[in-house]
Amino acid sequence: MSASLRDEFPLLAAAPQLHYLDSAATAQIHRLALDAVVRHETTRRANVSRGTYRLAEAADLAYEQARQTAARFLNANSADEIIFTSGATASLNLVAHAFGNTLKAGDRVLISVAEHHSNFVPWQMLRARKGIELGLIPVTASGQLDLARLPELIDRKCRLIAVTHCSNVTGARTDVAALVAAARKVGAKVLLDGAQAVQHGPQDVRALGIDFYAFSGHKCFGPGGVGVLWGKGELLAAMPPFLTGGGMIGEVTPQASTWAAPPQRFEAGTPPIAQAVGLAAALEWMVGQSWPQIHAREGRLCELLIEGLLRIPGLRLLGPEASAARAPIVSFEVAGQHPHDICQVLDAHNLALRGGHHCAQPLMAALGAEVCTRASIALYNDEADIQALLDGLGFALRELA
């Protein structure tokens, strides 16, 4: 299975020696996604929603089918709940502005210490703009959201809880059910930042019981430059637009403008059409995969890696030790060694890993680390990648000593 899956990713197929362990930063693109982009650009390229000629109708149809595919991937109620954006960061900023503008001074938004900067800074900006209160769910020593602290953080002023579905540093998964239950008691909405979750399989936003879900195409085997925001229909309908321009208006006069219904209201300007079509091809492919098998396999590789890492003297694992509590994202520190140096030597052994703060400085601070080295595992990785990493770390630590 591994060899054949890997072969479906053009970059990996062409670089058999490469151990790509940085999918949390960007997953490799699936052949079908790239093919769909090329096919769209060479046979159906036209602007959407505005033309009546056949090419434009074909572009429109492909774009709206992409919306339906995204709705299926998330098990959304309706394709009208799918907004195409330029990426997870844009999706999160959209909510922080459009939903954020429905909040008033004194309302409370709850995020967590474990957030990626893209789900952290937009809320700080909202605090500065609107005078909301911003609450921070702390993390436990192993990087999990400390939901035991919820009772003191959440009250009737809490309008939104916006947290990551799983951490991009520790892989720690959020206990969504507990969070949603707490939110429902006070009438707060729940947003999940799914940027890291989507490469590990289709999601079910209705089963999760949430209100918003955000993710990026480039992290789930699709093209860059495109992302998704899903929001419950009635919430989207009540939100003012964020970006404005062509395609999202009802009527424009010098005095005032009126807005189109969602999703168009939130898609100002020409959207990333071919990219949405490419993303849909990736999502469609994912929906057709056998996820229990993939999860078992990703989990096994994750355990193998953690076992090996824990044997390295001076190495500190960040995040939960039990692989069931985390997505296959594994970060660690090695006493006295900087991740950039480690990654540099690993690169010489054809291992692609990332070192740094991973755009999660508050989390790093909470875990008592400045920077760390991260290995992230996706469905195209195999035991050879893990063994190469463990061997490579041995070389690196000897070389840098």
Add this chain to the structure above:
Amino acid sequence: MSASLRDEFPLLAAAPQLHYLDSAATAQIHRLALDAVVRHETTRRANVSRGTYRLAEAADLAYEQARQTAARFLNANSADEIIFTSGATASLNLVAHAFGNTLKAGDRVLISVAEHHSNFVPWQMLRARKGIELGLIPVTASGQLDLARLPELIDRKCRLIAVTHCSNVTGARTDVAALVAAARKVGAKVLLDGAQAVQHGPQDVRALGIDFYAFSGHKCFGPGGVGVLWGKGELLAAMPPFLTGGGMIGEVTPQASTWAAPPQRFEAGTPPIAQAVGLAAALEWMVGQSWPQIHAREGRLCELLIEGLLRIPGLRLLGPEASAARAPIVSFEVAGQHPHDICQVLDAHNLALRGGHHCAQPLMAALGAEVCTRASIALYNDEADIQALLDGLGFALRELA
């Protein structure tokens, strides 16, 4: 020259019967741009600015070279003045928020009646947010900005003039020199919406003497999902960020965050990397073309079309009659006939044209039209396209009579 140029655009090469006259909505992608996207995704795909392994370095280098290419295309002072966005609409919203947030109630922004909604509604939103005054430069009967009215519209409170470089409906070109001279007298900055200008050749922002320039990749033979905002270095440096998240910060703590320098400050989240690389390939190709020849040819086709149209009874041409005063974009009304019906019949004759208000309702109202039919000419069009359109209009008007 025509046949060979057309052959460089995969969609057109594969559809020899197609008369594509809707490049103002979306220009067809150049082969080199598409190839560059595919090459990037299959040989250099990684996230930028964060990794030290070779793949990430290659991605970084390609992305930063794309910035340099865009700077050359615009003759910018420095690549640091180039911000990659998701499109012209996003670029314009960025300025309306980031520069807009440096304005205060009572400051004045001057736009024009001829603006595309993407350069109209963001300023209405700024007016609602900040209490600025929004002035409207009217248009003459032929759709040209009526700069004779500038003296009464512009004063020391005017901080920005934000207008289109050329109209997406009438093709009317803005007299930038006159505008810049007036702006300089009162210390106002000047933004040009270059969305329609860029497919007609490289621009020189320094010679234009302006402060901001915005455009989209999909309108200049590049991929969708990417755009550019150019801004003068010292202006960008003084602007707060707009979208926030990964990649644009200095330091994030629970209390506050600090910002990276431009251009990173304005590129929150993973940018459209492959799309920027593809756009750069298109821009590079454009820089290498012989523009005096292309302009002569575009102008000839435009004249041919206007001459033919003026012979049709009941047809009203919008915009300047002299083709020198306009980009090769030609819109018209036919008494008693709706553009959708006209375009529908034209489509049956393999003519791709767009009818509607073209996201320019205030301009349509000023010209006394609800909707119109638009033919836009790009460098791959030829006389056969124009003749087919004139013939097709004959068929359409007979069929719809």
Add this chain to the structure above:
Amino acid sequence: MNEGNSLYQDAIKQFAQAAHGHGQLAAAAGEAKLDNPLCGDRVGVQVAVASDHITAIAHETRGCLLCRAAASVMGLRAVGQDEAGIEAITAGLEGMLKNEAPVPAAWPELSMFEPARAYPSRHRCVLLPFRALLAALLESRRSRHGDI
């Protein structure tokens, strides 16, 4: 190649030209304006209602031939229908356009829009008058019952 021909049948042009029901009512129980933001087409509909049935209808329609022809059929046929009837016709018309369903038997002249099946971007042109009528009926029901 010339698929356009079959779309613009004489019936469509004649109905558009006739503009049945065009105008305004002196007193309306409900009215609504709907537009297609992408093309600027707009239909305003007024209805008079007695015992839940339409007793008079008037519309002002700005749009393409398909939209005007559809409004004209509506103007000719809507009197005597109740909301459920208009809902059924609208659903039937939408099914005919989008899912190859048969022409709604009650209003056989809608068959003239069959060729529009092939042009998805034009479906909303045909449906716009009916959607405006439904909105007007909803408004009239709201104002009669003070609720939805």
Add this chain to the structure above:
Amino acid sequence: MNEGNSLYQDAIKQFAQAAHGHGQLAAAAGEAKLDNPLCGDRVGVQVAVASDHITAIAHETRGCLLCRAAASVMGLRAVGQDEAGIEAITAGLEGMLKNEAPVPAAWPELSMFEPARAYPSRHRCVLLPFRALLAALLESRRSRHGDI
């Protein structure tokens, strides 16, 4: 394949280990902190200046081996230089890394960074301490002259 070897020469590890100039000054004419926002590396530099020449330097450096080794070379060598001298060294080092220019003759130990030419993402690691020093010198000049 194992290009990493040549980058981490013993000289680099030894300089990083030695951390020449590490610490704080009792009284500084200028100081500056610079960080690399992408990796969180940070260099703080303090200088004492007399007659436009550096008389003492101290730095606190948090970063990778390349950054720490570069800071250590700076800590060893900067005393006695004026701002123009440091500018020339920094430009020379940048040229060596980016444009295959020769090693700045005045500070021959910078040759240990030659292998970093092949790794553009690491250039800023090497340059960060020098840029921080330039910022500290600018600050000291500002506070002395009350202008830039």
